[in-house]
Amino acid sequence: MLEEVAHCIEKMLSLTQKAEKDGALSPKDIFQFGYNAGRLAEITGEGRELWWDLLKGYVEQGQWILVEMELASAVHRLYEHEKPNVTVIPGGQQED
Numbered sequence: 178m179l180e181e182v183a184h185c186i187e188k189m190l191s192l193t194q195k196a197e198k199d200g201a202l203s204p205k206d207i208f209q210f211g212y213n214a215g216r217l218a219e220i221t222g223e224g225r226e227l228w229w230d231l232l233k234g235y236v237e238q239g240q241w242i243l244v245e246m247e248l249a250s251a252v253h254r255l256y257e258h259e260k261p262n263v264t265v266i267p268g269g270q271q272e273d
Contacts, residue, residue, distance in 0.1 A: 182221065185216050185217045189214065189248060197241045207236065215228070235247065
């Protein structure tokens with residue numbers, strides 16, 4: 178499960194970094210972001226509240242650093258006792 182969660186988060190982070198660079202996401206990229214948020218909800222059993230509802234407003238407003246911070250917080254809450262193979266660094270690159 179950790180590998181699947183890490184993959185989704187890495188994809189979401191790559192999209193936020195693309196948005197920071199380009200100024201926005203294309204509709205295809207937003208779909209991909211939402212797909213990964215939905216996949217996280219499914220994998221973790223936490224539902225859309227933790228992954229999409231929490232991030233939707235920030236995505237709509239283009240507040241990518243806040244998206245990254247919320248992802249970091251969500252990962253921390255989920256895996257306080259386990260270390261996923263991804264570290265979220267707001268405004269930076271993810272580390273494996």
